[in-house]
Amino acid sequence: MTPGNSPTRTPAGSELEELLAAPLGLRERKKLKTRRAIRSAAFGLFRDQGYEATTVDQIAAAADVSPSTFFRYFPTKEDLVISDDYDPLMESGLRARPAGEPLVASVREAMVGPLRQILAAERDEVLLRMQLYREVPAIRARALVEMQRSSAMMCELLAERTGLPADGLELRALVAAVMAVSSETVQFWAERGGEADLADLLADAIGSVGRSFAQ
Amino acid sequence: MTPGNSPTRTPAGSELEELLAAPLGLRERKKLKTRRAIRSAAFGLFRDQGYEATTVDQIAAAADVSPSTFFRYFPTKEDLVISDDYDPLMESGLRARPAGEPLVASVREAMVGPLRQILAAERDEVLLRMQLYREVPAIRARALVEMQRSSAMMCELLAERTGLPADGLELRALVAAVMAVSSETVQFWAERGGEADLADLLADAIGSVGRSFAQ
DNA sequence: TAGCTTTTGAGAGTTACTGTCAGAAGACAG
């Protein structure tokens, strides 16, 4: 899911929310429209020519904005694909877990909840992103770095909850492992066209890794 | 350790080996010398000015070669930092493990062995690399991608050994988890100046993750 | 020494990105 940072968040929150969030000024509405125009022009071109063969100038032209404007909306070409609002969802999901619950279960559930939500709303887009993730090294690289960011955030949260040090090896290793397994699971799921139930898959994967580690 | 691919391997094998491998022609010796000159010029500049503030032109000038030549030796600036010969070592290490051994133990030992070797020979360089890994996003991104390559290789090996499918979720999740924990451990170790015993640290981390997953 | 192959440097071109600036276009007060 390329757990990642949020976009150049204009006021705050996800595009979806903002669209539904009623009466924005004309300026804000235009910005949102431009953002969507750029992104959809880009994805169209990516589909037709591939990611790397598509230049920012082409995207800008297709979206009817200047290249400067492109970079005002997306700091890098990668951000077109990367930016999502997964992190804050995961954070609140994790905060909502009951206190006594085993760590791995908390993390797993905190990830599955938002994942379901996003999949319900934008399944096809997620699949497309995962395809780009698979095929474009630059995207993969960027997504992995963003995943590390998410991991650090999660360590902080779990540190609060458990009293363990956020930069200690124990938490860091745990979070890194869960994130790695999750990311691999989502990738696996996407490779198979997104047919299976992601939550089940993740539970299986974590269970199986647990058994191997315990040996 | 940025488990990664090998450099633009001139004939074959590591720089170290090649240096000791006796009577190369003048051409080969010069190439090796150039390669080392470029890398050491680069690391000098990185130390003084930082990675991103150092341009390829500067490196080329400092190493007394043309920019074109730089790119002949290192396809990207990142490759200066990334390329090592860890993968083949790990591969043969893994092949050498006894048949009945639990998977995680095999993988752990296969990683620790070469790690020790490399640390004994180039501890300072490893620490410097890890510092760049921490501080430079481009390096981190690249190293993470290379780690995925190593993971895929490892899946293949373990598939041979176990009969499980190399692209199945079970193996992939397991390998991803072990790699993530290992990478986090090496990072942790490097952050603390490389004082602790890496093998112990790794065993602890894997043990602790195993306990959390088992709950 | 002569001829073949590899390596090198020069130079021109592409692309992602950065920074600056003037003008256009919403927002807002009176």
Add this chain to the structure above:
DNA sequence: CTGTCTTCTGACAGTAACTCTCAAAAGCTA
């Protein structure tokens, strides 16, 4: 609805990492 104030936009110039091509230089081989 007019003038002012703020924000958004496009044009332009610049940088740095690559890529490609080609001719000269240097090592190799007979």
